[in-house]
Amino acid sequence: GAVVSQHPSRVICKSGTSVKIECRSLDFQATTMFWYRQFPKQSLMLMATSNEGSKATYEQGVEKDKFLINHASLTLSTLTVTSAHPEDSSFYICSARDWDEQFFGPGTRLTVL
Amino acid sequence: SQQGEEDPQALSIQEGENATMNCSYKTSINNLQWYRQNSGRGLVHLILIRSNEREKHSGRLRVTLDTSKKSSSLLITASRAADTASYFCATDPYNQGGKLIFGQGTELSVKP
Numbered sequence: 001g002a003v004v005s006q007h008p009s010r011v012i013c014k015s016g017t018s019v020k021i022e023c024r025s026l027d028f029q030a031t032t033m034f035w036y037r038q039f040p041k042q043s044l045m046l047m048a049t050s051n052e053g054s055k056a057t058y059e060q061g062v063e064k065d066k067f068l069i070n071h072a073s074l075t076l077s078t079l080t081v082t083s084a085h086p087e088d089s090s091f092y093i094c095s096a097r098d099w100d101e102q103f104f105g106p107g108t109r110l111t112v113l
Numbered sequence: 114s115q116q117g118e119e120d121p122q123a124l125s126i127q128e129g130e131n132a133t134m135n136c137s138y139k140t141s142i143n144n145l146q147w148y149r150q151n152s153g154r155g156l157v158h159l160i161l162i163r164s165n166e167r168e169k170h171s172g173r174l175r176v177t178l179d180t181s182k183k184s185s186s187l188l189i190t191a192s193r194a195a196d197t198a199s200y201f202c203a204t205d206p207y208n209q210g211g212k213l214i215f216g217q218g219t220e221l222s223v224k225p
Contacts, residue, residue: 032211034211034212034213036215042217042218043217043218044156044201044203044215045215046212046214049210049212057210091153093155093156095213100143100144100161100163100205100211101146101158101161102158102205102211103158104148104155104156105155106154106155107154107155109153
């Protein structure tokens with residue numbers, strides 16, 4: 001199956017700093033990628049749909065100015081958590097769609113101190 | 114809530130027994146997918162069933178889909194300790210651009 005990578009796999013940062021997470025589709029092109037967030041012992045919640053060459057579409061309740069998404073190429077989407085706070089600590093997972101199947105990255109664990 | 118419902122929330126069985134997890138959803142769908150997640154790890158895709166399919170098998174996995182009831186079930190036969198994980202259903206809603214909506218998940222524990 002198709003492969004999606006994420007970088008970094010784990011990041012620890014101080015409160016108030018910004019963190020960038022990359023999501024790459026390695027062997028296919030993805031016009032659409034998705035970003036999810038997962039808190040401990042909970043399910044994945046869709047944050048936004050990342051569209052190549054256009055603005056991301058955010059789910060209700062997700063602050064677009066806090067979670068900046070850029071999808072500049074067909075194989076790369078980035079999520080920047082701006083001015084991170086401890087409550088932003090979570091597991092962030094991206095996915096890319098290839099035909100009718102979605103392939104998920106391994107996730108990025110963000111810890112904000 | 115954007116999430117579907119899954120039950121049970123937690124399931125504990127002995128090795129060799131079968132495990133059944135159920136998922137209900139709210140909207141018309143293109144397909145429904147089941148994923149497994151080990152603690153703190155990424156998702157593993159298990160099986161995809163399309164809206165025009167009623168049953169699908171993959172190894173020890175059997176998935177059913179009832180679009181009239183908007184529900185699906187995942188059966189794991191002859192469970193093993195290595196099957197211990199969280200299991201999520203995810204729906205691909207019709208006309209929603211391909212995003213997946215996840216259920217709340219079932220935490221399966223298989224005791225050796």
